[in-house]
Amino acid sequence: MxxxxxxxxxxxxxxVLALAVVLVLAGALALGLAHGRTARTPGTADVGADGLPHTTVEVSPGRCGRGWDAPEPGLQVFDLHNTFHRAAEVFLEDAASGAVYGEVEDIGPGTTRPLTVRLGKGTYRFRCLPEDVDAATGPTVRIDRGRSGPAAPPVTxxxxxxxxxxxxxxxxxxxxxxxxxxxxxxxxxxxxxxxxxxxxxxxxxxxxxxxxxxxxxxxxxxxxxxxxxxxxxxxxxxxxxxxxxxxxxxxxxxxxxxxxxxxxxxxxxxxxxxxxxxxxxxxxxxxxxxxxxxxxxxxxxxxxxxxxxxxxxxxxxxxxxxxxxxxxxxxxxxxxxxxxxxxxxxxxxxxxxxxxxxxxxxxxxxxxxxxxxxxxxxxxxxxxxxxxxxxxxxxxxxxxxxxxx
The missing domain is CATH 1.20.1420.20 (M75 peptidase, HXXE motif)
Structure with missing residues (x-):
């Protein structure tokens, strides 16, 4: 050209699109920028400066989604911490339908990125897609009450x-x-x-x-x-x-x-x-x-x-x-x-x-x-x-x- x-x-x-650190599905809440939070002990849910509960979740082929041990409904932040030696993309999806609630791209090795979503009654899991490595699926987590935010099946x-x-x-x-x-x-x-x-x-x-x-x-x-x-x-x-x-x-x-x-x-x-x-x-x-x-x-x-x-x-x-x-x-x-x-x-x-x-x-x-x-x-x-x-x-x-x- x-x-x-x-x-x-x-x-x-x-x-316009490449500079967006996080791509959020239509209608979803805008995600915050990386804010310098350090990775916390997996399984804990601290309240951040934004007033929302934060849960650290591991991103790696062998331990995708580990750390989400106390699921709760409502608006919350998952701090996605990449422990692998390659950059990775992560989805939070409906475990039954595969519909995606949120996505974070290009999480570098050793770095942490936030994903803000509203979750309610349903089953969920993280899908981790490191570069040049097969996708890994995390454990299924169940929430028994509340109403989730929007989700959409991924387009291939x-x-x-x-x-x-x-x-x-x-x-x-x-x-x-x-x-x-x-x-x-x-x-x-x-x-x-x-x-x-x-x-x-x-x-x-x-x-x-x-x-x-x-x-x-x-x-x-x-x-x-x-x-x-x-x-x-x-x-x-x-x-x-x-x-x-x-x-x-x-x-x-x-x-x-x-x-x-x-x-x-x-x-x-x-x-x-x-x-x-x-x-x-x-x-x-x-x-x-x-x-x-x-x-x-x-x-x-x-x-x-x-x-x-x-x-x-x-x-x-x-x-x-x-x-x-x-x-x-x-x-x-x-x-x-x-x-x-x-x-x-x-x-x-x-x-x-x-x-x-x-x-x-x-x-x-x-x-x-x-x-x-x-x-x-x-x-x-x-x-x-x-x-x-x-x-x-x-x-x-x-x-x-x-x-x-």
Whole structure:
């Protein structure tokens, strides 16, 4: 991915999840950061500075889950102490169903990490997964009263293969249409009809945006097709400024159509190459849930800040296309989410609300530019998209495939 334009998106997106020390299942209480507590004698439950009972639990292949000898219901903290010589991942799961109540990743050798959960009536056990070693399961612990917090069955890579293949076929069909619309744009440019070119630009651009070019979906091709001038020495006049936004700049800044013939032809070539390459590619199923989150996070960072507007004033149209792209991902994940994500129905309602808000700025063949929104309108748009990004972070976490053996 190029260092300019949309190539900036994916590494930033990776950091959002990679920097989280602890991944918590959707709706679960946020986990505290490591707070310097020393490991206590296994079997004891001290009250920490946070006012919660703390129990030290061992993490190792031979003694996974040891130390939880006095189970009690309620909100509590397990201080997971890794006595093994390799880093480990740990789940707290329902012993009967395998549903996960909490997870801590990358517990280094000799270190302790906290896991905060609410437990009630049921049977539980820890599953320890050290690096390059078979999973180990701790002893089953029973609690006879109380109500537990949320839990969800882990998603495996195998679960994600069918939805990923279906999504990949949908993208392939969308790329066919993107090429066709880009050809119509090129034809208008070639015959010197600037008005027709401006009319053809937006449908072609939105078709591409709906395909969710987030998290390295299209590799280096995205920078060529949809990159910006960010970081280019010559800015909008740099030879490496290409694709939709290069053409947008020219069409809305009085350039002659003659000067846009080469960029339009290059755009068609790049899209055609991407379409042909995509037919032979195999999308990583593990990225599907993350893509649902990244599409709208990118929208907030790029479209809703105006950073990708080169004169057409259609940032809100692009945001609307990105909502369509998010729905395309979520529709493939629905069978997994309906049994795992308690907020799934609310997420769908919030998507409906966001579409309604954005559609209010569409008038015939025109969209209200970001700069013409009132403060109240802008706050409403920002709020609805910000809420969606937070909800979709839970989707990304739930659909992150987990090792189970």
């Amino acid at each position: 190029q260092s300019t334009g949309r190539g900036l998106r994916s590494p930033r997106g990776r950091a 890579a195998h679960d994600l293969i069918p939805p990923a293949l279906d999504y990949q076929r949908w993208v392939a069909d969308g790329l066919d249409e993107a090429v066709a619309r880009a050809v119509r744009l090129q034809q208008a440019v070639d015959r010197g009809d600037a008005d027709a070119a401006r009319a053809a630009w937006l449908p072609a651009h939105l078709q591409y945006e709906r395909l969710g070019a987030a998290y390295d979906a299209f590799g280096d091709a995205d920078g060529v097709i949809n990159g910006t001038d960010a970081g280019l020495p010559g800015g909008v006049h740099d030879p490496d400024f290409t694709g939709f936004h290069r053409i947008e700049y020219g069409l809305w800044h009085g350039e002659s159509t003659r000067s846009l013939k080469a960029p339009a032809a290059a755009l068609v070539t790049a899209l055609t190459t991407l379409r042909d390459d995509w037919a032979q590619a195999r999308m990583d199923p593990a990225q599907l849930g993350l893509r649902a989150h990244e599409i709208l996070e990118n929208t907030v960072q790029f479209e809703l800040t105006g950073r990708t507007d080169y004169g057409s004033g259609t940032s809100l149209a692009t945001a609307r296309a990105n909502l369509d792209g998010t729905r395309a991902v979520l529709s493939r994940l629905r069978p997994l989410l309906t049994t795992r994500y308690a907020g799934h129905a609310d997420l769908q309602r919030q998507l409906d609300r966001a579409e309604h808000v954005v559609d209010g700025f569409h008038h015939g063949d025109r969209w209200t530019p970001l700069g013409r929104l009132t403060r109240a309108q802008r706050e409403k748009v920002d709020a609805v998209f910000g809420d969606l990004v937070e909800r979709l972070a839970s989707v990304a976490t739930l659909c992150d495939p987990r090792r189970v053996a």
